[in-house]
Amino acid sequence: MVPSTTRRAIVAVMAGLSTSPVVPSSAQAPTVIRLGVLSDFSGPYRDWSGPTTLACVQQAVEEMRVLRPELRVEVLQADHQNKPDVGVNTAREWFDRRGVDAIVDVNNSAVGLAVSSVAREKNKVFLASGASTAALTGAQCSPNTVHWTYDTYMLAKSTSQAMVRNGGDSWFFITADYAFGHQIERDATQFVRQAGGRVLGAVRYPFPQTTDFSSQMLQAQASGAKVLALANAGNDTVNCVKQAQEFGLGRRGIRVALMLAYLTDIHTMGLQTAQSLVLAESFYWDLNDRTRAFMDRVRGRLAGNSLNQMNAGGYAATLHYLKAVADMDAVRAKASGLETVLRMKAMPTDDDCFGPGSIRADGRKLHPAYLFEVKKPEESKAPFDYYKLVGTTPAEEAFRPMAEGGCPLV
Incomplete structure:
Protein backbone atom coordinates (compact mmCIF):
# COMPACT_ATOMS: atom_id res chain seq x y z
CA MET A 1 0.00 0.00 0.00
CA LEU A 17 1.65 28.31 -20.51
CA SER A 18 -0.72 31.26 -20.13
CA THR A 19 0.33 32.71 -23.49
CA SER A 20 0.63 29.44 -25.44
CA PRO A 21 -1.82 28.79 -28.27
CA VAL A 22 -4.49 26.15 -27.79
CA VAL A 23 -3.19 22.75 -28.93
CA PRO A 24 -5.65 20.79 -31.07
CA SER A 25 -6.98 17.68 -29.38
CA SER A 26 -5.58 15.55 -32.17
CA ALA A 27 -2.04 16.74 -31.46
CA GLN A 28 0.24 14.50 -29.44
CA ASP A 151 29.17 5.05 0.17
CA THR A 152 30.35 2.94 3.08
CA TYR A 153 33.74 2.27 1.48
CA MET A 154 34.53 5.97 1.04
CA LEU A 155 33.33 6.93 4.52
CA ALA A 156 35.15 4.08 6.26
CA LYS A 157 38.40 4.59 4.37
CA SER A 158 38.63 8.35 4.85
CA THR A 159 37.83 8.35 8.58
CA SER A 160 39.41 5.15 9.89
CA GLN A 161 42.79 5.53 8.19
CA ALA A 162 43.13 9.11 9.42
CA MET A 163 42.24 8.12 13.00
CA VAL A 164 44.75 5.26 13.08
CA ARG A 165 47.49 7.50 11.68
CA ASN A 166 46.81 9.91 14.54
CA GLY A 167 47.22 7.30 17.24
CA GLY A 168 43.74 5.74 17.37
CA ASP A 169 44.97 2.17 16.94
CA SER A 170 42.32 0.30 18.98
CA TRP A 171 38.60 0.46 18.13
CA PHE A 172 35.20 -0.42 19.52
CA PHE A 173 32.02 -0.18 17.39
CA ILE A 174 28.47 0.75 18.30
CA THR A 175 26.52 -0.41 15.28
CA ALA A 176 22.93 0.04 14.14
CA ASP A 177 21.50 -3.39 13.33
CA TYR A 178 20.62 -2.89 9.67
CA ALA A 179 22.35 -3.02 6.28
CA PHE A 180 24.24 0.28 6.48
CA GLY A 181 25.56 -0.33 9.99
CA HIS A 182 26.74 -3.84 9.19
CA GLN A 183 28.57 -2.85 6.02
CA ILE A 184 30.32 0.24 7.33
CA GLU A 185 31.50 -1.71 10.38
CA ARG A 186 32.95 -4.37 8.04
CA ASP A 187 34.59 -1.78 5.78
CA ALA A 188 36.03 0.25 8.66
CA THR A 189 37.35 -2.90 10.36
CA GLN A 190 39.20 -3.76 7.16
CA PHE A 191 40.82 -0.32 6.91
CA VAL A 192 41.69 -0.18 10.62
CA ARG A 193 43.53 -3.48 10.33
CA GLN A 194 45.24 -2.50 7.09
CA ALA A 195 46.55 0.61 8.85
CA GLY A 196 47.94 -1.47 11.73
CA GLY A 197 45.12 -1.01 14.23
CA ARG A 198 42.94 -3.50 16.13
CA VAL A 199 39.20 -3.88 16.68
CA LEU A 200 38.59 -4.88 20.30
CA GLY A 201 34.84 -5.36 20.11
CA ALA A 202 31.46 -4.29 18.77
CA VAL A 203 27.87 -4.17 19.94
CA ARG A 204 24.75 -3.94 17.78
CA TYR A 205 21.48 -2.36 18.83
CA PRO A 206 17.95 -2.56 17.37
CA PHE A 207 16.96 0.25 15.03
CA PRO A 208 14.96 2.45 15.40
CA GLN A 209 13.85 1.45 18.89
CA THR A 210 16.99 2.51 20.79
CA THR A 211 17.49 5.94 22.33
CA ASP A 212 19.38 5.04 25.53
CA PHE A 213 22.95 3.97 24.78
CA SER A 214 24.14 3.66 28.39
CA SER A 215 24.86 -0.05 28.12
CA GLN A 216 26.81 0.40 24.89
CA MET A 217 28.85 3.25 26.37
CA LEU A 218 29.82 1.11 29.36
CA GLN A 219 30.92 -1.70 27.05
CA ALA A 220 33.00 0.69 24.98
CA GLN A 221 34.62 2.06 28.10
CA ALA A 222 35.36 -1.43 29.47
CA SER A 223 36.96 -2.54 26.18
CA GLY A 224 39.96 -0.24 26.65
CA ALA A 225 39.68 1.01 23.07
CA LYS A 226 41.09 4.39 22.12
CA VAL A 227 38.40 5.01 19.49
CA LEU A 228 34.65 4.62 19.77
CA ALA A 229 33.30 4.23 16.22
CA LEU A 230 29.65 5.07 15.63
CA ALA A 231 28.35 2.92 12.77
CA ASN A 232 24.96 4.62 12.69
CA ALA A 233 23.37 7.83 11.45
CA GLY A 234 20.91 10.64 12.13
CA ASN A 235 19.42 10.99 15.60
CA ASP A 236 21.26 7.86 16.75
CA THR A 237 24.62 9.48 16.02
CA VAL A 238 23.58 12.69 17.77
CA ASN A 239 22.37 10.79 20.85
CA CYS A 240 25.52 8.66 21.00
CA VAL A 241 27.84 11.69 20.84
CA LYS A 242 25.89 13.46 23.57
CA GLN A 243 25.84 10.37 25.80
CA ALA A 244 29.55 9.71 25.21
CA GLN A 245 30.18 13.21 26.52
CA GLU A 246 27.91 12.59 29.53
CA PHE A 247 29.80 9.40 30.33
CA GLY A 248 33.09 11.30 30.14
CA LEU A 249 34.63 9.13 27.44
CA GLY A 250 36.67 12.06 26.18
CA ARG A 251 38.16 12.64 29.63
CA ARG A 252 39.22 8.99 29.62
CA GLY A 253 41.09 9.46 26.35
CA ILE A 254 38.50 7.79 24.11
CA ARG A 255 37.98 9.59 20.82
CA VAL A 256 34.72 9.34 18.90
CA ALA A 257 34.82 8.55 15.17
CA LEU A 258 31.72 9.35 13.12
CA MET A 259 31.33 6.80 10.32
CA LEU A 260 28.47 8.81 8.82
CA ALA A 261 27.46 12.28 9.91
CA TYR A 262 26.37 15.50 8.28
CA LEU A 263 26.61 19.21 8.84
CA THR A 264 22.99 19.05 10.01
CA ASP A 265 23.99 16.57 12.74
CA ILE A 266 26.73 18.92 13.92
CA HIS A 267 24.19 21.73 14.06
CA THR A 268 21.88 19.59 16.20
CA MET A 269 24.71 18.65 18.60
CA GLY A 270 26.08 22.19 18.86
CA LEU A 271 29.75 23.06 18.54
CA GLN A 272 30.31 22.79 22.29
CA THR A 273 29.49 19.08 22.06
CA ALA A 274 30.76 18.33 18.54
CA GLN A 275 34.04 20.30 18.54
CA SER A 276 37.10 18.38 17.29
CA LEU A 277 35.07 15.47 15.91
CA VAL A 278 36.42 14.15 12.59
CA LEU A 279 34.19 13.04 9.74
CA ALA A 280 34.21 12.53 5.97
CA GLU A 281 31.89 14.23 3.52
CA SER A 282 31.91 14.80 -0.23
CA PHE A 283 30.25 18.23 -0.06
CA TYR A 284 30.41 21.28 2.21
CA TRP A 285 28.60 24.49 1.38
CA ASP A 286 31.62 26.67 2.27
CA LEU A 287 34.21 24.55 0.47
CA PRO A 368 36.86 13.79 -4.28
CA ALA A 369 36.19 12.96 -0.62
CA TYR A 370 37.03 15.45 2.12
CA LEU A 371 38.03 14.93 5.73
CA PHE A 372 36.78 17.64 8.05
CA GLU A 373 37.37 18.54 11.68
CA VAL A 374 34.58 20.31 13.54
CA LYS A 375 35.53 23.80 14.68
CA LYS A 376 35.61 24.97 18.25
CA PRO A 377 32.82 27.43 19.13
CA GLU A 378 35.17 30.40 19.09
CA GLU A 379 36.41 29.48 15.58
CA SER A 380 32.97 29.67 13.98
CA LYS A 381 32.22 33.10 12.50
CA ALA A 382 28.78 32.57 10.90
CA PRO A 383 25.78 30.22 10.93
CA PHE A 384 26.76 26.72 9.76
CA ASP A 385 30.45 27.72 9.66
CA TYR A 386 31.41 24.44 11.32
CA TYR A 387 34.15 22.66 9.37
CA LYS A 388 37.90 22.88 8.86
CA LEU A 389 39.25 20.96 5.88
CA VAL A 390 42.05 18.67 7.04
CA GLY A 391 42.46 16.29 4.11
CA THR A 392 41.35 15.50 0.55
CA THR A 393 41.22 12.12 -1.17
CA PRO A 394 41.28 12.42 -4.98
CA ALA A 395 38.31 11.03 -6.91
CA GLU A 396 40.26 8.11 -8.34
CA GLU A 397 41.28 6.99 -4.83
CA ALA A 398 38.21 7.85 -2.76
CA PHE A 399 35.99 4.95 -3.81
CA ARG A 400 36.47 1.20 -4.02
CA PRO A 401 38.37 0.10 -7.14
CA MET A 402 35.91 -1.25 -9.68
CA ALA A 403 37.80 -4.54 -9.98
CA GLU A 404 37.29 -5.23 -6.25
CA GLY A 405 33.54 -4.66 -6.14
CA GLY A 406 32.31 -7.84 -7.76
CA CYS A 407 29.85 -5.98 -9.99
CA PRO A 408 28.77 -8.37 -12.80
CA LEU A 409 28.46 -5.42 -15.20
CA VAL A 410 32.25 -5.02 -15.44
Whole structure:
Protein backbone atom coordinates (compact mmCIF):
# COMPACT_ATOMS: atom_id res chain seq x y z
CA MET A 1 0.00 0.00 0.00
CA VAL A 2 1.36 3.43 -0.93
CA PRO A 3 1.88 5.73 2.10
CA SER A 4 -0.79 8.36 2.52
CA THR A 5 1.91 11.02 2.45
CA THR A 6 2.44 10.41 -1.28
CA ARG A 7 1.48 13.49 -3.23
CA ARG A 8 2.48 15.29 -6.35
CA ALA A 9 4.60 18.42 -6.16
CA ILE A 10 4.53 19.82 -9.66
CA VAL A 11 7.60 21.95 -10.23
CA ALA A 12 7.54 25.12 -12.30
CA VAL A 13 8.21 23.70 -15.71
CA MET A 14 5.27 24.99 -17.77
CA ALA A 15 6.99 28.15 -18.94
CA GLY A 16 4.77 30.43 -20.97
CA LEU A 17 1.65 28.31 -20.51
CA SER A 18 -0.72 31.26 -20.13
CA THR A 19 0.33 32.71 -23.49
CA SER A 20 0.63 29.44 -25.44
CA PRO A 21 -1.82 28.79 -28.27
CA VAL A 22 -4.49 26.15 -27.79
CA VAL A 23 -3.19 22.75 -28.93
CA PRO A 24 -5.65 20.79 -31.07
CA SER A 25 -6.98 17.68 -29.38
CA SER A 26 -5.58 15.55 -32.17
CA ALA A 27 -2.04 16.74 -31.46
CA GLN A 28 0.24 14.50 -29.44
CA ALA A 29 0.51 15.53 -25.78
CA PRO A 30 3.94 16.76 -24.72
CA THR A 31 6.17 14.18 -23.06
CA VAL A 32 6.53 14.75 -19.31
CA ILE A 33 9.47 13.37 -17.33
CA ARG A 34 8.43 12.42 -13.79
CA LEU A 35 10.82 12.21 -10.85
CA GLY A 36 9.93 10.66 -7.50
CA VAL A 37 11.80 11.77 -4.38
CA LEU A 38 11.56 8.76 -2.05
CA SER A 39 12.97 9.66 1.35
CA ASP A 40 12.34 10.02 5.07
CA PHE A 41 9.78 12.81 5.49
CA SER A 42 8.58 11.97 9.01
CA GLY A 43 11.03 9.63 10.76
CA PRO A 44 14.43 9.79 12.48
CA TYR A 45 16.26 11.02 9.35
CA ARG A 46 13.77 13.68 8.31
CA ASP A 47 15.82 16.68 9.43
CA TRP A 48 18.71 15.88 7.12
CA SER A 49 16.99 14.17 4.20
CA GLY A 50 13.43 14.36 2.82
CA PRO A 51 12.35 18.01 2.75
CA THR A 52 15.79 19.47 2.05
CA THR A 53 16.63 16.91 -0.64
CA LEU A 54 13.25 17.60 -2.24
CA ALA A 55 14.10 21.32 -2.29
CA CYS A 56 17.41 20.58 -4.01
CA VAL A 57 15.76 18.34 -6.61
CA GLN A 58 13.29 21.14 -7.32
CA GLN A 59 16.22 23.53 -7.69
CA ALA A 60 17.80 21.27 -10.31
CA VAL A 61 14.51 21.06 -12.22
CA GLU A 62 14.15 24.84 -12.18
CA GLU A 63 17.70 25.33 -13.49
CA MET A 64 17.05 22.87 -16.32
CA ARG A 65 13.79 24.70 -17.14
CA VAL A 66 15.87 27.81 -17.78
CA LEU A 67 18.38 25.91 -19.93
CA ARG A 68 15.83 23.77 -21.79
CA PRO A 69 12.34 25.32 -21.49
CA GLU A 70 10.87 22.65 -23.77
CA LEU A 71 11.70 19.93 -21.20
CA ARG A 72 8.65 19.30 -19.00
CA VAL A 73 9.22 17.76 -15.58
CA GLU A 74 7.06 16.86 -12.61
CA VAL A 75 8.28 15.90 -9.13
CA LEU A 76 6.47 13.57 -6.74
CA GLN A 77 7.39 12.77 -3.17
CA ALA A 78 6.76 9.91 -0.74
CA ASP A 79 7.93 8.67 2.65
CA HIS A 80 9.49 5.18 2.67
CA GLN A 81 9.20 5.04 6.48
CA ASN A 82 12.59 3.25 6.53
CA LYS A 83 10.79 0.04 5.51
CA PRO A 84 11.85 -1.90 2.39
CA ASP A 85 8.30 -3.15 1.73
CA VAL A 86 6.93 0.40 1.80
CA GLY A 87 9.71 1.55 -0.52
CA VAL A 88 9.08 -1.31 -2.96
CA ASN A 89 5.31 -0.77 -2.99
CA THR A 90 5.76 2.94 -3.61
CA ALA A 91 8.26 2.32 -6.42
CA ARG A 92 5.92 -0.13 -8.14
CA GLU A 93 2.97 2.24 -7.81
CA TRP A 94 5.02 5.09 -9.23
CA PHE A 95 6.42 3.10 -12.14
CA ASP A 96 3.23 1.22 -13.02
CA ARG A 97 0.53 3.85 -12.46
CA ARG A 98 2.08 7.30 -12.04
CA GLY A 99 4.44 7.29 -15.01
CA VAL A 100 7.51 7.96 -12.88
CA ASP A 101 10.77 7.65 -14.84
CA ALA A 102 13.39 8.03 -12.08
CA ILE A 103 13.47 7.71 -8.30
CA VAL A 104 15.85 10.00 -6.39
CA ASP A 105 17.45 9.75 -2.91
CA VAL A 106 16.24 6.77 -0.76
CA ASN A 107 18.27 7.50 2.37
CA ASN A 108 18.19 3.95 3.71
CA SER A 109 20.46 1.19 2.43
CA ALA A 110 17.99 -1.68 2.77
CA VAL A 111 15.26 0.33 1.03
CA GLY A 112 17.76 1.48 -1.60
CA LEU A 113 18.79 -2.05 -2.54
CA ALA A 114 15.13 -3.04 -2.84
CA VAL A 115 14.24 -0.01 -4.99
CA SER A 116 17.27 -0.60 -7.22
CA SER A 117 15.94 -4.08 -7.99
CA VAL A 118 12.49 -2.73 -8.89
CA ALA A 119 13.98 -0.03 -11.13
CA ARG A 120 15.91 -2.68 -13.02
CA GLU A 121 12.83 -4.90 -13.36
CA LYS A 122 10.76 -2.02 -14.72
CA ASN A 123 13.60 -0.55 -16.84
CA LYS A 124 13.46 2.76 -14.99
CA VAL A 125 16.21 4.83 -13.29
CA PHE A 126 17.34 4.95 -9.67
CA LEU A 127 19.48 7.95 -8.64
CA ALA A 128 20.79 6.97 -5.20
CA SER A 129 21.93 10.04 -3.28
CA GLY A 130 21.08 8.87 0.26
CA ALA A 131 21.53 5.09 0.35
CA SER A 132 25.10 4.48 1.48
CA THR A 133 25.74 0.76 0.97
CA ALA A 134 28.60 0.06 -1.43
CA ALA A 135 26.72 -3.07 -2.53
CA LEU A 136 24.84 -0.81 -4.97
CA THR A 137 27.99 -0.77 -7.11
CA GLY A 138 29.21 -4.19 -5.97
CA ALA A 139 27.54 -7.58 -6.06
CA GLN A 140 24.07 -5.99 -6.30
CA CYS A 141 24.92 -3.39 -8.94
CA SER A 142 22.35 -2.59 -11.62
CA PRO A 143 22.64 -1.06 -15.10
CA ASN A 144 19.68 1.16 -14.14
CA THR A 145 21.23 2.63 -10.97
CA VAL A 146 23.66 5.51 -10.48
CA HIS A 147 25.16 5.82 -6.98
CA TRP A 148 25.98 9.44 -6.22
CA THR A 149 27.46 11.27 -3.21
CA TYR A 150 29.12 8.69 -0.90
CA ASP A 151 29.17 5.05 0.17
CA THR A 152 30.35 2.94 3.08
CA TYR A 153 33.74 2.27 1.48
CA MET A 154 34.53 5.97 1.04
CA LEU A 155 33.33 6.93 4.52
CA ALA A 156 35.15 4.08 6.26
CA LYS A 157 38.40 4.59 4.37
CA SER A 158 38.63 8.35 4.85
CA THR A 159 37.83 8.35 8.58
CA SER A 160 39.41 5.15 9.89
CA GLN A 161 42.79 5.53 8.19
CA ALA A 162 43.13 9.11 9.42
CA MET A 163 42.24 8.12 13.00
CA VAL A 164 44.75 5.26 13.08
CA ARG A 165 47.49 7.50 11.68
CA ASN A 166 46.81 9.91 14.54
CA GLY A 167 47.22 7.30 17.24
CA GLY A 168 43.74 5.74 17.37
CA ASP A 169 44.97 2.17 16.94
CA SER A 170 42.32 0.30 18.98
CA TRP A 171 38.60 0.46 18.13
CA PHE A 172 35.20 -0.42 19.52
CA PHE A 173 32.02 -0.18 17.39
CA ILE A 174 28.47 0.75 18.30
CA THR A 175 26.52 -0.41 15.28
CA ALA A 176 22.93 0.04 14.14
CA ASP A 177 21.50 -3.39 13.33
CA TYR A 178 20.62 -2.89 9.67
CA ALA A 179 22.35 -3.02 6.28
CA PHE A 180 24.24 0.28 6.48
CA GLY A 181 25.56 -0.33 9.99
CA HIS A 182 26.74 -3.84 9.19
CA GLN A 183 28.57 -2.85 6.02
CA ILE A 184 30.32 0.24 7.33
CA GLU A 185 31.50 -1.71 10.38
CA ARG A 186 32.95 -4.37 8.04
CA ASP A 187 34.59 -1.78 5.78
CA ALA A 188 36.03 0.25 8.66
CA THR A 189 37.35 -2.90 10.36
CA GLN A 190 39.20 -3.76 7.16
CA PHE A 191 40.82 -0.32 6.91
CA VAL A 192 41.69 -0.18 10.62
CA ARG A 193 43.53 -3.48 10.33
CA GLN A 194 45.24 -2.50 7.09
CA ALA A 195 46.55 0.61 8.85
CA GLY A 196 47.94 -1.47 11.73
CA GLY A 197 45.12 -1.01 14.23
CA ARG A 198 42.94 -3.50 16.13
CA VAL A 199 39.20 -3.88 16.68
CA LEU A 200 38.59 -4.88 20.30
CA GLY A 201 34.84 -5.36 20.11
CA ALA A 202 31.46 -4.29 18.77
CA VAL A 203 27.87 -4.17 19.94
CA ARG A 204 24.75 -3.94 17.78
CA TYR A 205 21.48 -2.36 18.83
CA PRO A 206 17.95 -2.56 17.37
CA PHE A 207 16.96 0.25 15.03
CA PRO A 208 14.96 2.45 15.40
CA GLN A 209 13.85 1.45 18.89
CA THR A 210 16.99 2.51 20.79
CA THR A 211 17.49 5.94 22.33
CA ASP A 212 19.38 5.04 25.53
CA PHE A 213 22.95 3.97 24.78
CA SER A 214 24.14 3.66 28.39
CA SER A 215 24.86 -0.05 28.12
CA GLN A 216 26.81 0.40 24.89
CA MET A 217 28.85 3.25 26.37
CA LEU A 218 29.82 1.11 29.36
CA GLN A 219 30.92 -1.70 27.05
CA ALA A 220 33.00 0.69 24.98
CA GLN A 221 34.62 2.06 28.10
CA ALA A 222 35.36 -1.43 29.47
CA SER A 223 36.96 -2.54 26.18
CA GLY A 224 39.96 -0.24 26.65
CA ALA A 225 39.68 1.01 23.07
CA LYS A 226 41.09 4.39 22.12
CA VAL A 227 38.40 5.01 19.49
CA LEU A 228 34.65 4.62 19.77
CA ALA A 229 33.30 4.23 16.22
CA LEU A 230 29.65 5.07 15.63
CA ALA A 231 28.35 2.92 12.77
CA ASN A 232 24.96 4.62 12.69
CA ALA A 233 23.37 7.83 11.45
CA GLY A 234 20.91 10.64 12.13
CA ASN A 235 19.42 10.99 15.60
CA ASP A 236 21.26 7.86 16.75
CA THR A 237 24.62 9.48 16.02
CA VAL A 238 23.58 12.69 17.77
CA ASN A 239 22.37 10.79 20.85
CA CYS A 240 25.52 8.66 21.00
CA VAL A 241 27.84 11.69 20.84
CA LYS A 242 25.89 13.46 23.57
CA GLN A 243 25.84 10.37 25.80
CA ALA A 244 29.55 9.71 25.21
CA GLN A 245 30.18 13.21 26.52
CA GLU A 246 27.91 12.59 29.53
CA PHE A 247 29.80 9.40 30.33
CA GLY A 248 33.09 11.30 30.14
CA LEU A 249 34.63 9.13 27.44
CA GLY A 250 36.67 12.06 26.18
CA ARG A 251 38.16 12.64 29.63
CA ARG A 252 39.22 8.99 29.62
CA GLY A 253 41.09 9.46 26.35
CA ILE A 254 38.50 7.79 24.11
CA ARG A 255 37.98 9.59 20.82
CA VAL A 256 34.72 9.34 18.90
CA ALA A 257 34.82 8.55 15.17
CA LEU A 258 31.72 9.35 13.12
CA MET A 259 31.33 6.80 10.32
CA LEU A 260 28.47 8.81 8.82
CA ALA A 261 27.46 12.28 9.91
CA TYR A 262 26.37 15.50 8.28
CA LEU A 263 26.61 19.21 8.84
CA THR A 264 22.99 19.05 10.01
CA ASP A 265 23.99 16.57 12.74
CA ILE A 266 26.73 18.92 13.92
CA HIS A 267 24.19 21.73 14.06
CA THR A 268 21.88 19.59 16.20
CA MET A 269 24.71 18.65 18.60
CA GLY A 270 26.08 22.19 18.86
CA LEU A 271 29.75 23.06 18.54
CA GLN A 272 30.31 22.79 22.29
CA THR A 273 29.49 19.08 22.06
CA ALA A 274 30.76 18.33 18.54
CA GLN A 275 34.04 20.30 18.54
CA SER A 276 37.10 18.38 17.29
CA LEU A 277 35.07 15.47 15.91
CA VAL A 278 36.42 14.15 12.59
CA LEU A 279 34.19 13.04 9.74
CA ALA A 280 34.21 12.53 5.97
CA GLU A 281 31.89 14.23 3.52
CA SER A 282 31.91 14.80 -0.23
CA PHE A 283 30.25 18.23 -0.06
CA TYR A 284 30.41 21.28 2.21
CA TRP A 285 28.60 24.49 1.38
CA ASP A 286 31.62 26.67 2.27
CA LEU A 287 34.21 24.55 0.47
CA ASN A 288 34.80 26.82 -2.54
CA ASP A 289 33.24 29.54 -4.69
CA ARG A 290 31.01 27.10 -6.59
CA THR A 291 29.55 25.47 -3.47
CA ARG A 292 28.90 28.89 -1.97
CA ALA A 293 27.18 29.98 -5.19
CA PHE A 294 24.89 26.95 -5.05
CA MET A 295 24.05 27.66 -1.41
CA ASP A 296 23.09 31.22 -2.38
CA ARG A 297 20.77 29.95 -5.13
CA VAL A 298 18.97 27.34 -3.04
CA ARG A 299 18.89 29.18 0.28
CA GLY A 300 15.37 30.51 -0.21
CA ARG A 301 14.01 26.96 -0.46
CA LEU A 302 15.58 25.70 2.76
CA ALA A 303 13.45 27.34 5.47
CA GLY A 304 16.54 28.26 7.47
CA ASN A 305 18.18 24.83 7.23
CA SER A 306 21.61 24.11 5.86
CA LEU A 307 22.72 21.59 3.23
CA ASN A 308 24.48 18.30 3.64
CA GLN A 309 26.10 16.00 1.13
CA MET A 310 22.97 13.90 0.60
CA ASN A 311 20.89 16.95 -0.33
CA ALA A 312 23.63 18.14 -2.69
CA GLY A 313 23.72 14.66 -4.24
CA GLY A 314 20.00 14.84 -4.95
CA TYR A 315 20.52 18.12 -6.81
CA ALA A 316 23.56 16.99 -8.78
CA ALA A 317 22.18 13.56 -9.75
CA THR A 318 18.90 15.11 -10.89
CA LEU A 319 20.66 17.80 -12.90
CA HIS A 320 22.89 15.29 -14.71
CA TYR A 321 19.95 12.96 -15.35
CA LEU A 322 17.93 15.78 -16.92
CA LYS A 323 20.92 16.82 -19.03
CA ALA A 324 21.06 13.25 -20.37
CA VAL A 325 17.30 13.27 -21.02
CA ALA A 326 17.60 16.55 -22.92
CA ASP A 327 20.54 15.19 -24.90
CA MET A 328 18.68 12.04 -26.04
CA ASP A 329 15.08 13.50 -26.01
CA ALA A 330 12.36 12.79 -23.48
CA VAL A 331 10.50 10.18 -25.54
CA ARG A 332 13.52 7.89 -25.73
CA ALA A 333 14.36 8.53 -22.06
CA LYS A 334 10.87 7.45 -20.97
CA ALA A 335 11.12 4.33 -23.13
CA SER A 336 14.29 3.01 -21.52
CA GLY A 337 15.91 3.75 -18.18
CA LEU A 338 18.84 1.59 -19.22
CA GLU A 339 19.54 3.74 -22.27
CA THR A 340 19.25 6.88 -20.15
CA VAL A 341 21.79 5.63 -17.61
CA LEU A 342 24.15 4.67 -20.43
CA ARG A 343 23.90 8.24 -21.71
CA MET A 344 24.58 9.57 -18.19
CA LYS A 345 27.73 7.42 -18.01
CA ALA A 346 28.90 8.60 -21.42
CA MET A 347 28.61 12.28 -20.47
CA PRO A 348 31.12 13.97 -18.11
CA THR A 349 29.50 15.37 -15.00
CA ASP A 350 29.91 18.94 -13.78
CA ASP A 351 27.91 20.90 -11.22
CA ASP A 352 28.49 23.48 -8.50
CA CYS A 353 28.23 20.96 -5.64
CA PHE A 354 30.85 18.41 -6.72
CA GLY A 355 32.66 20.00 -9.65
CA PRO A 356 33.75 17.93 -12.66
CA GLY A 357 33.52 14.15 -12.42
CA SER A 358 32.39 10.97 -14.15
CA ILE A 359 30.25 7.86 -13.71
CA ARG A 360 31.93 4.46 -13.92
CA ALA A 361 30.55 1.37 -15.66
CA ASP A 362 29.42 -0.02 -12.29
CA GLY A 363 27.30 3.10 -11.67
CA ARG A 364 29.64 4.72 -9.14
CA LYS A 365 29.81 8.53 -9.48
CA LEU A 366 33.39 9.70 -8.87
CA HIS A 367 34.44 12.90 -7.10
CA PRO A 368 36.86 13.79 -4.28
CA ALA A 369 36.19 12.96 -0.62
CA TYR A 370 37.03 15.45 2.12
CA LEU A 371 38.03 14.93 5.73
CA PHE A 372 36.78 17.64 8.05
CA GLU A 373 37.37 18.54 11.68
CA VAL A 374 34.58 20.31 13.54
CA LYS A 375 35.53 23.80 14.68
CA LYS A 376 35.61 24.97 18.25
CA PRO A 377 32.82 27.43 19.13
CA GLU A 378 35.17 30.40 19.09
CA GLU A 379 36.41 29.48 15.58
CA SER A 380 32.97 29.67 13.98
CA LYS A 381 32.22 33.10 12.50
CA ALA A 382 28.78 32.57 10.90
CA PRO A 383 25.78 30.22 10.93
CA PHE A 384 26.76 26.72 9.76
CA ASP A 385 30.45 27.72 9.66
CA TYR A 386 31.41 24.44 11.32
CA TYR A 387 34.15 22.66 9.37
CA LYS A 388 37.90 22.88 8.86
CA LEU A 389 39.25 20.96 5.88
CA VAL A 390 42.05 18.67 7.04
CA GLY A 391 42.46 16.29 4.11
CA THR A 392 41.35 15.50 0.55
CA THR A 393 41.22 12.12 -1.17
CA PRO A 394 41.28 12.42 -4.98
CA ALA A 395 38.31 11.03 -6.91
CA GLU A 396 40.26 8.11 -8.34
CA GLU A 397 41.28 6.99 -4.83
CA ALA A 398 38.21 7.85 -2.76
CA PHE A 399 35.99 4.95 -3.81
CA ARG A 400 36.47 1.20 -4.02
CA PRO A 401 38.37 0.10 -7.14
CA MET A 402 35.91 -1.25 -9.68
CA ALA A 403 37.80 -4.54 -9.98
CA GLU A 404 37.29 -5.23 -6.25
CA GLY A 405 33.54 -4.66 -6.14
CA GLY A 406 32.31 -7.84 -7.76
CA CYS A 407 29.85 -5.98 -9.99
CA PRO A 408 28.77 -8.37 -12.80
CA LEU A 409 28.46 -5.42 -15.20
CA VAL A 410 32.25 -5.02 -15.44
